[in-house]
Amino acid sequence: GAVVSQHPSRVICKSGTSVKIECRSLDFQATTMFWYRQFPKQSLMLMATSNEGSKATYEQGVEKDKFLINHASLTLSTLTVTSAHPEDSSFYICSARGPRLPGTDTQYFGPGTRLTVL
Amino acid sequence: DAKTTQPTSMDCAEGRAANLPCNHSTISGNEYVYWYRQIHSQGPQYIIHGLKNNETNEMASLIITEDRKSSTLILPHATLRDTAVYYCIVRVATGTASKLTFGTGTRLQVTL
Numbered sequence: 001g002a003v004v005s006q007h008p009s010r011v012i013c014k015s016g017t018s019v020k021i022e023c024r025s026l027d028f029q030a031t032t033m034f035w036y037r038q039f040p041k042q043s044l045m046l047m048a049t050s051n052e053g054s055k056a057t058y059e060q061g062v063e064k065d066k067f068l069i070n071h072a073s074l075t076l077s078t079l080t081v082t083s084a085h086p087e088d089s090s091f092y093i094c095s096a097r098g099p100r101l102p103g104t105d106t107q108y109f110g111p112g113t114r115l116t117v118l
Numbered sequence: 119d120a121k122t123t124q125p126t127s128m129d130c131a132e133g134r135a136a137n138l139p140c141n142h143s144t145i146s147g148n149e150y151v152y153w154y155r156q157i158h159s160q161g162p163q164y165i166i167h168g169l170k171n172n173e174t175n176e177m178a179s180l181i182i183t184e185d186r187k188s189s190t191l192i193l194p195h196a197t198l199r200d201t202a203v204y205y206c207i208v209r210v211a212t213g214t215a216s217k218l219t220f221g222t223g224t225r226l227q228v229t230l
Contacts, residue, residue: 004161034217043205044162044220093161095218106152107218109161 002098003027006110013084014118020080021113023094029074030096034107035067038091050077084117091115122206127225130200136193138224140206143187148210151182152218153191155202162205162220165191196228 003026013019023033031052036044048069049057056069066088068080077096081088091114095107123141130136142151150169154162166173166180168189173180179192193200205223 006161036220043222044156046217046219049217091159095161106164106167108164109154112159112161114159 002106002108004094004096004098004108004110006092006094006113008113009111010114010116012116012118015085016083018080018082019084019115020078021092021094021115023077023079023096023110025075025096025098025108028096028098030077030098031074032097033071033077034095034097035069035077035079036093036095038093038112044093047079081115084115086117089115089117122208122221124204124206124221124224126222127227129227129229130193130196132197132228132230133195136196136200136226136228138191138193138204138206138226139188140191141188142206142208145186145208146210149208150210151180151186151189152207152209153178153180154205154207154218154220155200156205156223157199157202165204196226198228198230200226201228202226 005024007022033050035047037047038044046059047062050069050071052071052074058064066082071077091112093112095109098108150167152167153165156162165177168180182189203223203225205220207218
């Protein structure tokens with residue numbers, strides 16, 4: 001249980017184009033999803049918190065107009081990288097706050113999407 | 119959220135127990151200790167969490183010191199597939215701002 005999928009797993013695009021990444025919770029509903037970015041040999045950095053039916057909350061330094069987040073249903077959040085540039089090339093990972101384990105809630109992560117901008 | 123300190127890297131022979139330490143000396147009374155791991159080019163995988171009692175599941179055991187200032191994740195019989203970066207994170211249990219803050223983690227290399 002508590003499976004999160006991402007699509008696509010890998011995408012290559014030209015500079016200036018937009019790319020949409022989907023994050024789905026397959027066997028549970030998630031009112032809150034999170035988007036992370038990870039550069040090579042670095043740790044995960046939280047970009048934004050996505051709440052179903054409301055606007056996303058972005059971390060400091062993350063451009064909300066460049067990284068558009070939509071969380072239209074309890075099982076789907078999307079991240080659109082607009083006007084992508086080579087410096088946006090990274091590993092993008094989503095997570096969903098899943099079924100509660102005793103005493104706390106837990107995030108379950110998707111497999112990640114590797115974006116390469118040429 | 120409290121800051122954690124982990125060794126940069128560790129080696130372990132296959133079949134032996136892997137003991138991964140984590141210091142969190144500034145942990146607050148309402149903060150849990152979480153462990154995640156990330157195998158190369160994959161998303162992080164939840165392993166285990168605890169508050170103050172030792173915990174065990176099918177993947178690992180978590181030993182938390184009585185003063186809660188440090189903990190150890192134990193993989194009882196490490197295999198090559200356990201090679202990954204292991205992250206120790208402390209955070210409050212619930213709430214709208216229950217974010218995970220990843221540090222640099224411990225790179226565990228399991229060898230034959």
